[in-house]
Amino acid sequence: MSAKKVMIFVVGVVATAAVLYSFIGNNQSDYINTIEKARKEKDQYLRTSPESPFKDHLQSFKGLTYYPVDPAFRIQARLIPIQQRKVVVLPTSDGQEKKYIEYGYAEFTLNGVNNRLLILELMDIGPYRGTLFLAFGDATSARETYGAGRYLDVKKVKGSSTITLDFNEAYNPYCAYNENYSCPLPPRENLLSIPITAGEMNYMK
Numbered sequence: 001m002s003a004k005k006v007m008i009f010v011v012g013v014v015a016t017a018a019v020l021y022s023f024i025g026n027n028q029s030d031y032i033n034t035i036e037k038a039r040k041e042k043d044q045y046l047r048t049s050p051e052s053p054f055k056d057h058l059q060s061f062k063g064l065t066y067y068p069v070d071p072a073f074r075i076q077a078r079l080i081p082i083q084q085r086k087v088v089v090l091p092t093s094d095g096q097e098k099k100y101i102e103y104g105y106a107e108f109t110l111n112g113v114n115n116r117l118l119i120l121e122l123m124d125i126g127p128y129r130g131t132l133f134l135a136f137g138d139a140t141s142a143r144e145t146y147g148a149g150r151y152l153d154v155k156k157v158k159g160s161s162t163i164t165l166d167f168n169e170a171y172n173p174y175c176a177y178n179e180n181y182s183c184p185l186p187p188r189e190n191l192l193s194i195p196i197t198a199g200e201m202n203y204m205k
Contacts, residue, residue, distance in 0.1 A: 032069045035168050039066060053178035064172075065201040073167040073198035077106035077117075079160065088120055090135070090184040093148055093175040098184045099123055103132055106154075106163050113194050118187055119154060119163070132156060134165075135173075135186040139195040145202060146176040149186040152199075170199025177203055 043063045046052045054061040085102040092098055100120035107116050120133045137149040150170045154163055173183035 028071050031071055031074070035069045038169075039064070053174040053181060060205070062204070065204050067168075067198050067201060069168050070198050071168075073110075073196065075108045075110065075165045075167070076162045077108035077165050079163040080105040080107060087123070088118075088187060090120075090187060092185065093173075093179075093181070093183040096182055098182075100133060100184075104163075106134075106165055108165065110194060115192055115194065116189070117165070117192075118189050120187075130156075133184075134190070135184060136170075136190040136192060136196075137186050138192040140197060141191075144197075145200070146172045148173070148175070148183065149190075150199060167196050167198040170196065172200050172203065 046054055046064070047058060047061060049055070052058070081104045082102045088100050088102055090098050090100065101123055103119045103121040105116050106119055107114070109115070117134060117136055122128050122131045122133055132154045134152045134154050135149050136152065138145070141147055141149060150172055152165060152167065152170050154165065157163065174181040175183035
């Protein structure tokens with residue numbers, strides 16, 4: 001290959017890399033903006049909704065507290081379906097119990113540590129039946145985040161071998177703000193040894 005052709009090739013590679021980098025950067029920026037917008041919308045909902053756990057003391061509500069959005073905590077985990085699913089009974093914050101059925105395990109590696117979370121499925125009769133439920137605790141629990149764990153919404157993707165875990169969207173159950181709510185606690189296998197420094201932090205009253 002001649003020097004001229006080599007130069008053209010190098011310029012082409014650099015140009016392609018620049019476009020790709022710009023595309024990824026723009027995507028990350030859009031992603032961060034989307035998460036931050038959702039957080040502002042949630043604050044607005046909690047300030048105005050009659051279903052808000054803060055409805056009796058809205059004047060003191062200053063908004064929720066979060067870790068900065070970090071795209072590294074948006075994870076494509078390997079989905080391990082459970083073939084012979086069993087009912088799982090979780091204790092709740094008010095001493096009651098809530099029943100779910102096993103759905104599958106999400107396996108992923110974060111900061112060099114292999115992790116495995118149990119995903120459950122709602123058994124309730126009604127519009128939310130079949131919705132997936134994931135509650136977890138981690139090394140930040142009872143320090144920087146709510147001591148009884150946080151929740152993460154995950155979606156079913158029929159036939160997929162992966163599932164998205166976006167810990168930037170991790171949120172506190174309502175009992176973190178108001179003791180009149182009943183909140184399921186994470187199953188024992190969902191207590192992670194690593195810190196998940198993403199999503200919602202302790203509510204600052």
